[in-house]
Amino acid sequence: MGKITGFLEYERLEEGYEPVDKRLKSYREFVIGLKEDEARIQSARCMDCGTPFCNSGCPVNNIIPDFNDLVYRDDWRNAIDVLHSTNNFPEFTGRICPAPCEAACTLNVNDDPVGIKSIEHAIIDRAWNEGWVVPQPPSSKTGRSVAVVGSGPAGLAAAQQLARAGHKVTVFEKNDRIGGLLRYGIPDFKMEKSHIDRRVEQMEAEGVAFRTGVLIGALAGDGKITNWARETVAAEQLTQDFDAVLLAGGAEQPRDLPAPGRELDGIHFAMEFLPQQNKVTAGDKLKGQITASGKHVIVIGGGDTGSDCVGTSNRHGAVSVTQFELLPMPPEHENKALTWPYWPYKLRTSSSHEEGCEREFAISTKEFMGEKGKVTAIKTVRVEFKDGKMIEVPGSEQILKADLVLLAMGFVSPVASVLEAFGVDKDARGNAKATTEATGGYLTNVDKVFGAGDMRRGQSLVVWAIREGRQAARAIDEFLMGSSALPR
Amino acid sequence: MYPLNWGSQGVEAKLASLCAEAVDALKSGHNILIITDRRLNREHVAIPALLALSAIHQHLVREGLRTTAGLVVETGSARETHHFAVLAGFGAEAVHPYLALETLTAMHAELPGDLSAEKAIYNYIKAIGKGLSKIMSKMGISTYMSYCGAQIFEAIGLKPELVEKYFSGTATQIGGIGVFEVAEEAVRLHKAAFGNDPVLARMLDAGGEYAWRTRGEEHMWTPDAIAKLQHSARSGKFETYKEYAQIINDQSRRHMTLRGLFEFRLDPARAIPLDQVEPASAIVKRFATGAMSLGSISTEAHSTLAVAMNRIGGKSNTGEGGEDKNRYRNELRGIPIAQGTKVSEVIGADVVEADYELQAGDSLRSRIKQVASGRFGVTTEYLVSADQVQIKMAQGAKPGEGGQLPGGKVSDYIGKLRHSVPGVGLISPPPHHDIYSIEDLAQLIHDLKNVASTASISVKLVSEVGVGTVAAGVAKAKADHVVIAGHDGGTGASPWSSIKHAGTPWELGLAETQQTLVLNRLRGRIRVQADGQMKTGRDVVIAGLLGADEVGFATAPLVAEGCIMMRKCHLNTCPVGVATQDPVLRRKFQGRPEHVVNFFFFVAEEARQIMAQLGIRKFDDLIGRADLLDTRKGIEHWKARGLDFSRLLHQPDAPAEVARYQVELQDHGLDRALDVKLIEKARPALEKGEKVRIMQDARNVNRTVGAMLSGELIRHHPDGLADNTVFVQMEGTGGQSFGAFLARGITLYLIGDANDYTGKGLSGGRVVVRPSLDFRGDAAKNIIVGNTVLYGATEGEAFFRGVAGERFAVRLSGASAVVEGTGDHGCEYMTGGTVVVLGKTGRNFAAGMSGGIAYVFDEDGQFSKRCNQTMVALERMLPAAEQTATQDPAIFHCGQTDEVQLRRLIEDHYRWTGSLRAREILDHWEASLSRFLKVFPHEYRRALGELNARNETAATIAKARESDKPTVKA
Structure with a gap:
């Protein structure tokens, strides 16, 4: 806690994104991390809690109050040591972790949480740039x-x-x-x-x-x-x-969707689709890559992998991208009194959603429809949940165009x-x-x-x-x- | 130090040789011995400095050589105040914390502020010194020499053999580890230090001692425990509470408390169906919340606890900060709160930030009114509104210390309730100035019982060796109730050294209390409450089995209403509006009475389930049944093996008819009080407000004259009566506490003299004492009232034609008094009011004085030497015209010039007492005025200035607030 009253003086600052039109043109990262002084101010919001819920909310138990304090005091060298003491790869988590620590942050009780992930991101990026991340070979070998x-x-x-x-x-x-x-x-x-x-x-x-x-x-x-x-x-x-x-x-x-027509061409698991693009991005040549280019894409599954399919499809140049989620739309705001410090169930909008995507909730796939062995459309029905049971809403069937269906329903x-x-x-x-x-x-x-x-x-x-x-x-x-x- | 490869078994031989070496060194003519661990290295492990020191110290004592030697400890292990205190307590004449000093030398540049290494070390040593003074003062010890080797410690968890040999004379009640285990711990630490733990390669251990860390020290409150408790309290789900209780009860098995090492002696044959156990609604009536003052916590948090406790029929506690009369006045008048009434409508919109609707019949009144050494806000009305008055002798978490409220939390409102100056930190003195013996305590109990005759009187003690004897004394002193507080509370603004290192577990104190009271056949007369980090039904049942009728909870209900254990109570920055007075933060308070109610019912329900298993139908049947407890079998921890709880679980050998729980009431002898007569004679005044004049002989067997009358008067007229409505003229000698808590409208006019505690807690009445008509001496040179007069007086007037004893007007916080001389320590800790001394004072006048003004007639020109000027300035008295011309009226005391006030008080003094000294001064007014000195506290001057500045801008601020409520991010 560099600053006792920091949380009253400063606001949460989100990391920036490059504009959608620019980022859709490339596969490069588009998150603009906090500048050093921004990260310092963000870390001043940390309250150095007597019981830091972030510390237990983080699965690797990052010692968040300590590295926040070090960043505030401009001691980035020790900050990376603290961070590395619990986490081997902060550059991964600083980019793609959903940050349960922030859900658990005490400030999140009645305010916006400290931007812990953005601080982590800033610490590890700086550490790499400064050459502080070096091999730590063992002093002796065990022979095992x-x-x-x-x-x-x-x-x-x-x-x-x-x-x-x-x-x-x-x-x-x-x-x-x-x-x-x-x-x-x-x-x-x-x-x-x-x-x-x-x-x-x-x-x-x-x-x-x-x-x-x-x-x-x-x-x-x-x-x-x-x-x-x-x-x-x-x-x-x-x-x-x-x-x-x-x-x-x-x-x-992967979890499959055994609906009629599943055997049609153009229906793929997300993990068939995404690896191919990464391989191509890495510079490899690939024959017959599954592409969304010029297609009506339907992504089935409302999670993070689904989001990645949405973002990739848009970069391929899909005509339309629609994402299905079986469950009804979650509330936009959680009831913090009953969820904090745990991970709340609430509507989450990813950067990929912002890039263009229809999101359908409470929708189930009844059938894949196709011509000449290729998928062309998908038949859906609206669903409701009563006492934990799913029931179809009579008369709510609908047929949507689909040239590419990506199954992202988890593993x-x-x-x-x-x-x-x-x-x-x-x-x-x-x-x-x-x-x-x-x-x-x-x-x-x-x-x-x-x-x-x-x-x-x-x-x-x-x-x-x-x-x-x-x-x-x-x-x-x-x-x-x-x-x-x-x-x- | 000794070779690591000797292992822990090597310690005894090394200690023996150290002792022998020490004797040799002394016999060969050396007289300073340095015990050092400086040369420890990978192969040599250090014996813990305390063990080595104490072994040598004890050995030299036994050999009769100790006084010829000076012992110096040079150790890397001493860092915190407590470390130095323990070393000193076990015989170190000097300590050299070389590692701490070297660390400071290495890191001074990184520390805030432009510190040189020398300055950093200087600051550190100074801080340790101050900490030591504080610790010594808690124990009533003034010099290091007296503290050194005094062994003011109790061991918990050390084997008697170990203590006998190396720490001879220290109390150890439950056995525990021996010398080899102590060494084993040192060896483990050594190995960790020289090991190749990658995390420790460049950093220190995460610690977790002072703030929770996942991989650090265990704490009873974990994030999950807090979250589960809050979710259960808010949702009303017992299943979620059970998850919470599981975490707590389980972690107590991880050896964090003594009760965690117990188990119930369950016998399936004895178990009864749950519905045969008395209902939860009966059990919750035994619950009380802890004494957390309004000031330490916000008015929202404080009143929510009160509402909740009143809903369940339990008791909430004011703490030592007084209570807003709006919270109880209507209730005492018989006007109930209607459904939907808002909290702000009861207390006032200007003092409530987080508002909510109340239920019909709710009450914001704290049933327990605490009386602590600071006597903040202890008025007659406050006491009369109590169901129980609690005398805080000490606090479990910080025995020996008074409450401490940082200046930042003394808002205008808090200052008003406490009769103190806003912005000035309040540190209650360690002792009650009217209690120096058990007889004094009996007197205070009697005083309070007189004022609040319908309330029970409780005495709060802390767990320690010998508390049973104290409790027996308290029972004989006619307390109705005693609290045994354990050490593990104190989350708020208490000093860390106290939170971590002071006090003992309530299990020990409670067991001793129960056993002593039963043996002495006193248990039936007094109700016993245990207090100290009570969290679950299991805790409640164990407290009952060890002898508690009632159980006090503090942190847990606070968590239920939103506390998240930030441990920032001392900074006024609590982000959930619990332990702060900042209006912006208080607005974030989300607690509701129903959360607290849910929590207590859950606790009671859990207790019932255990009672059913034990086959106990009523809580009364549970009390003192330590035979139902057993030491947990198979305690696995290597350090827990030598524990022996047989003394703790012992059942006293007393016949079956001796009560094991409270069954009868104390006889306070109130019917024999003189006030019974006074009340009868004052009926017309009490009932119709008519003037009454009473003539009465004064005898010193009549103690606390006027208090019961005042209580009765306030019950009828909360604001008191017009001045002099009841005029009691007495002749003779006033007994102790003459005119205590005298209410507005009553004058006690005594011709003769009076004893100690005259005018204690004066609450608007007037006490006059003038010498007997037969007296022929010089009144200004003769004692007329005893010691500790006007202690904690909040309002009213007192005129004493003569000299007062010691501690005159200690903690005076609003009344006016004229006296013709005082003993030592006059006006100590004074926070408000006006004192005029027309003669010589004793030493240490005005020590710790932060408010009010004293005018002292400096007879011999030596007053400045007798005045403790740490916190006050001595100023020349200015004639009114000059003062008006030269000073900002903003800093005028009571808005008047000093001359006007002083003259009026002396004139009144003359009128009431016929004082010759007053006459003489008035007759030569101008000359006399210049011989007066004004004792003006620095803090008071600052506060007056600020108050005035605020008043000027108050209108602007109010307007701004109306139009645009300030947001958090101002």
């Missing part, structure tokens, strides 16, 4: 080896922690570049991929080996899950070669075949079964095989993945060494 399966935020966080603890870490990624969903799920305009490349470079210098294009175990299914692997390594091979294995392969099994679970290859038990939702207890956490039923991130907890946020990766790293370190100095 760990395989990390999956290079998303959970796998990367775990790998970095384990490497710093002196273990020999190899990260396996089935696709051609490191990053998992960060690389191929999140469009560049939300987060440019150079951020991942920089981290990979740092981690390589810390001793992490990366092997891309390697599928571990098996990937059953219908080929709808992006898989650019060139080779496959058997699960047994891995458990033989390494002292411990961390499964951090995400929850890739059901990890791909079962990967877990099965290791013989890992699944919980009721199909996730790798393991607890998060301080002792014995993250360990699956299979000896020396651990699970973390979406693969263990089901689909979630990047920041949760980082938390799981860090905690799993500690569990693995403890498993290998008997004790661990890694933070939880």
